[in-house]
Amino acid sequence: MIKILLADDQALVRGALSALLAMEPDLEVVAEVGSGDLVVDAALEHRPDVALLDVEMPGMDGIAAAAALRGVLPEVKVLIVTTFGRPGFLRRALQAGASGFVVKDTPAAELADAVRRVHAGLRVVDPALAADSLVAGESPLSPRETEVLRAASDGSTAAAIAAKLFLSEGTVRNHLSSAIGKTGAATRAEAVLIATENGWL
Amino acid sequence: MIKILLADDQALVRGALSALLAMEPDLEVVAEVGSGDLVVDAALEHRPDVALLDVEMPGMDGIAAAAALRGVLPEVKVLIVTTFGRPGFLRRALQAGASGFVVKDTPAAELADAVRRVHAGLRVVDPALAADSLVAGESPLSPRETEVLRAASDGSTAAAIAAKLFLSEGTVRNHLSSAIGKTGAATRAEAVLIATENGWL
DNA sequence: TCTAGGCACTGACAAATGTCATGGCCGGAT
DNA sequence: ATCCGGCCATGACATTTGTCAGTGCCTAGA
Structure with missing residues (x-):
């Protein structure tokens, strides 16, 4: 049984993702939060195996939450979910210690697999986005x-x-x-x- | 059994909403599309009772799709779902013949109720957003x-x-x-x- | 019919913007 | 020790922007 922490500021999406994951027999959503600031606390309390974090959140965003989580509970795998496939997001997410990066227009069926692969210690990255990230490179701005x-x-x-x-x-x-x-x-x-x-x- | 048509460009969200609605015994998702252009065709084929349309979509957006749907199948109730609670969206959605308007950060539990109320012929509108819409008024721009x-x-x-x-x-x-x-x-x-x-x- | 208002245009002016050359300060790399 | 690059600043310049006043066309409503 893989225990999951879910973080997304949009309650409707959060609940819907929870319902989606609940359909899988080997997955269990043990905590849901609506802000990045609450991720570490919830993780400490519920000890999830995988944290599913949205990037776009008020307060601490998903990437910052991933970094914070890594500092406290490094054994928790982080899977970043985002609406926008910005190359810089992927780079920063991986630097923050995320194990996976999924865009919100990937098929719903693949989410559960992504969670399982991340839990197994593998990296999950959208190939098209990875290519974009390479061409775009790091920010040229000081x-x-x-x-x-x-x-x-x-x-x-x-x-x-x-x-x-x-x-x-x-x-x-x-x-x-x-x-x-x-x-x-x-x-x-x-x-x-x-x-x-x-x-x- | 209320038959539902689901339109959202983000496959993950679409699938998740479908899973959420499938948990309700009296609701059934009969069609899912990822673009506003496909709404009318899918509605003609599957004859839903309620259409759940996202505003933000490539091509024809949810509001335009609502208007088109109203022209062909006026008996189908339209419930607009959106990420952004823009006052102008609400106004335009209602003018396009939508029966309801739900923002994506309303609790997941309320979505099914909103669908049922719309199906029963009632209007469903976020009260806070309605107030905003009144103060903001129509666009002052020519x-x-x-x-x-x-x-x-x-x-x-x-x-x-x-x-x-x-x-x-x-x-x-x-x-x-x-x-x-x-x-x-x-x-x-x-x-x-x-x-x-x-x-x- | 007259009138109000949206639309398009001109010309002019003050302010903001984008660019460039130049110089000083600092920290890290060679 | 020296050089380079990022950072901050100044001053000057041409261009762009935002504003204003005034003109005319057209359409819809009083």
């Missing part, structure tokens, strides 16, 4: 550029970003210009889009 | 402003938008300026954000 670009992602003006990050306005424009160049974009808005699609923010 | 703003949402420059929509660059800037004013934003990027959050695009 830490500061990433920070500035993220601050720009809500349409803030350069002056507003400068105030928020305690920088000069010219410096902000320089970082943005550099980010625009590295992403191959023409405007900051396009740079934000490209960086987001690649999971660099 | 058709042209909406079009221009949508074209700007990928970070395109004014010149690029003008070329795409066969407008003068000055006209594009005027429409954007007007949209910025109506949304209460300070920049076009912020206007895009606000319009998206309200479901106006």
